[in-house]
Amino acid sequence: MNIYDLLLSRYGDPHWWPGDTPYEIIVGAVLTQNTAWSNVKKALANFGGRLSPEYVAGLDVETLAEIIRPSGFFNQKARYLQEITRWFGRYGYDAHVARGMPLDRIRTELLALRGVGRETADDILLYAFQFSTFVVDAYTKRLTERLRIPAGNDYESVKTFFEERLPCDEKLFNRYHALIVLNAKEHCRKKPICSGCPLEGVCIGAIRASNGGDAVKSL
DNA sequence: CGCCAGGGCCATA
DNA sequence: TATGGCCATGGC
Numbered sequence: 001m002n003i004y005d006l007l008l009s010r011y012g013d014p015h016w017w018p019g020d021t022p023y024e025i026i027v028g029a030v031l032t033q034n035t036a037w038s039n040v041k042k043a044l045a046n047f048g049g050r051l052s053p054e055y056v057a058g059l060d061v062e063t064l065a066e067i068i069r070p071s072g073f074f075n076q077k078a079r080y081l082q083e084i085t086r087w088f089g090r091y092g093y094d095a096h097v098a099r100g101m102p103l104d105r106i107r108t109e110l111l112a113l114r115g116v117g118r119e120t121a122d123d124i125l126l127y128a129f130q131f132s133t134f135v136v137d138a139y140t141k142r143l144t145e146r147l148r149i150p151a152g153n154d155y156e157s158v159k160t161f162f163e164e165r166l167p168c169d170e171k172l173f174n175r176y177h178a179l180i181v182l183n184a185k186e187h188c189r190k191k192p193i194c195s196g197c198p199l200e201g202v203c204i205g206a207i208r209a210s211n212g213g214d215a216v217k218s219l
Numbered sequence: 220c221g222c223c224a225g226g227g228c229c230a231t232a
Numbered sequence: 233t234a235t236g237g238c239c240a241t242g243g244c
Contacts, residue, residue, distance in 0.1 A: 029225090030226095032224085032225055032226085033224095033225080033226040033227065034223090034224060034225085034226045034227080034239090034240095035224060035225085035226085035240085035241075035242095036223080036224045036225090036241085036242070036243070037224085037225070038224090038242070038243065039224085039240095039241055039242055039243085040225095042241090042242085043241095069240090069241075070241060070242075071240090071241070072224090072239080072240040072241040072242080073226090073227095073238095073239050073240055073241080074239095074240070074241080075239075075240090076227085076228080076239060077239095080227090114227085114228075115226090115227070115228085116227085117226060117227050117228085118226090118227095119225075119226065119227090120226070120227080123225080135225090137225045137226085138224090138225065138226085139225065140225095154233095177225090180225095181225055184225080185225090189223095
């Protein structure tokens with residue numbers, strides 16, 4: 001069994017990302033930067049159901065910062081949200097319009113914004129716009145390190161490692177990243193893969209040995 | 220009490 | 233390119 005199926009059989013289809021609209025997903029992607037999701041939820045709740053790009057665009061930065069205070073880093077995140085909202089406006093606040101553009105173009109535009117690094121950009125591309133792009137985060141790197149998967153260290157190396165070995169399938173990328181996060185939240189806060197984790201006892205060598213040495217199937 | 224969470228920016232070498 | 237300081241809240 002490969003890693004994806006091990007996680008899928010344990011957690012089921014995760015139905016990610018938590019968020020009702022593309023814009024809410026964009027906002028959540030910024031607010032969750034190095035921040036527990038429980039705090040992000042409080043910040044999102046502070047919008048009182050009024051969360052929309054039009055609403056945010058009409059707020060001054062101080063007011064916005066106060067609303068998102070529970071998510072931490074609220075001063076910089078307020079500026080980030082203003083900038084990314086302005087960018088979204090160039091597409092009429094319409095995720096379908098953004099979805100119609102080339103992936104590379106949108107990714108480059110997002111990365112040029114202050115407050116949008118690689119992970120946040122890929123979160124938005126995958127979960128708000130349904131582009132087929134693999135998201136890498138601290139959990140993904142932790143998983144590859146612990147399973148001794150030779151995916152590299154830097155963001156783009158790990159991303160490319162997965163994308164070159166998996167079908168270019170948006171739904172697959174969506175579920176895979178979500179499953180990694182779910183697994184990380186349930187287990188493995190400390191160093192080793194702990195007891196009860198579906199990945200317990202799994203390493204890249206064992207998987208290769210069990211499937212004829214095909215590292216592609218291992219993921 | 221200290222640690223840390225689904226990062227990213229900026230200065231520095 | 234690669235570190236290091238910084239940003240800040242809330243749960244455990």
